[in-house]
Amino acid sequence: MAVRLARIDDRLIHGQVVLGWVPHVRPDRIVVANDRVAASGWERRFYASCVPPEIKASFFSVEETTRRLQSDLFQHETLLILFESGRDVLTVVDGGVDLREVNVGGLHFRENAVELLPFVYLTEEERSALRELVKRGITLSAQDVPSNAACIINSLVV
Amino acid sequence: MNPTASATKMISAIVVTHGNLAREFIATARNIYGNFSGVHSVSNDGKTPQSLAAELEAIVEAGGPDDSYVILVDFIGGSCGHATLAVERRHRNVHIVSGVNLPMLLAFLNKRTETNFERLPSELASRGRDSIHAIDADQF
Numbered sequence: 001m002a003v004r005l006a007r008i009d010d011r012l013i014h015g016q017v018v019l020g021w022v023p024h025v026r027p028d029r030i031v032v033a034n035d036r037v038a039a040s041g042w043e044r045r046f047y048a049s050c051v052p053p054e055i056k057a058s059f060f061s062v063e064e065t066t067r068r069l070q071s072d073l074f075q076h077e078t079l080l081i082l083f084e085s086g087r088d089v090l091t092v093v094d095g096g097v098d099l100r101e102v103n104v105g106g107l108h109f110r111e112n113a114v115e116l117l118p119f120v121y122l123t124e125e126e127r128s129a130l131r132e133l134v135k136r137g138i139t140l141s142a143q144d145v146p147s148n149a150a151c152i153i154n155s156l157v158v
Numbered sequence: 159m160n161p162t163a164s165a166t167k168m169i170s171a172i173v174v175t176h177g178n179l180a181r182e183f184i185a186t187a188r189n190i191y192g193n194f195s196g197v198h199s200v201s202n203d204g205k206t207p208q209s210l211a212a213e214l215e216a217i218v219e220a221g222g223p224d225d226s227y228v229i230l231v232d233f234i235g236g237s238c239g240h241a242t243l244a245v246e247r248r249h250r251n252v253h254i255v256s257g258v259n260l261p262m263l264l265a266f267l268n269k270r271t272e273t274n275f276e277r278l279p280s281e282l283a284s285r286g287r288d289s290i291h292a293i294d295a296d297q298f
Contacts (some may be wrong), residue, residue: 010206010207010208011207011236011237011240013235014235014237014240015235015236018235042247046234046239046240046243049234049235050235108204108205108209109204109205109206109209110206110209118204
């Protein structure tokens with residue numbers, strides 16, 4: 001199992017991921033780690049319909065993602081994992097999954113969120129989840145698409 | 159029966175796109191068709207799929223019980239498509255057509271008063287699709 005990209009993006013699978021990141025990291029499989037989508041038939045079908053046919057897609061709850069990433073199931077595959085929030089990444093990391101770098105690709109405006117970058121708005125809850133990821137030695141790289149520059153935001157969330 | 163009841167039924171459109179396309183589609187359609195009302199534009203810029211769905215829902219819920227809405231979305235993948243589907247699933251008076259283009263929007267303006275709401279989406283899809291050709295200049 002090789003995680004080519006772990007990304008926080010509240011849009012999950014969409015154009016920037018399919019047209020930008022997939023050709024860049026060439027994953028065998030996209031894993032959507034999200035409790036709501038895992039439990040919603042129409043959302044699973046919707047997101048699956050956005051994935052190029054040569055790439056597999058899986059939709060797991062955050063807890064199931066934690067388990068599957070540590071089983072042998074994806075041993076021979078490269079993965080692109082999508083999370084809706086830093087909190088979900090933290091759950092997976094605290095569950096034992098080893099991630100070194102997390103791409104912060106899209107956290108859009110919500111009530112009480114403060115702008116960090118045009119595509120990164122942080123609520124206090126989100127900031128504290130990202131801060132915990134930094135404490136665990138993870139590099140947070142803000143980058144919407146591969147053709148734009150990455151910005152390391154570790155020092156901005158602590 | 160109240161003879162004005164059917165006259166007050168209105169089919170509106172909501173054009174939903176990435177960036178400023180929706181706004182510009184409507185502005186351009188006004189240049190061609192003349193002035194009209196009942197067509198809204200919504201952009202996904204800076205929004206989560208959930209906040210985008212909430213914006214669409216506010217438009218739908220501001221209408222009367224007899225009003226219906228055709229959402230013309232740029233493409234069905236991505237946040238525009240996700241929000242659009244979420245709203246359609248919660249409202250019986252909402253239908254979706256994807257692949258919005260100018261001929262499709264102009265067809266909506268021409269057909270909305272004369273076409274049944276249930277049939278309108280497939281007619282608009284046909285019109286949009288039929289406007290797309292690889293042009294062989296020798297034909298002309």
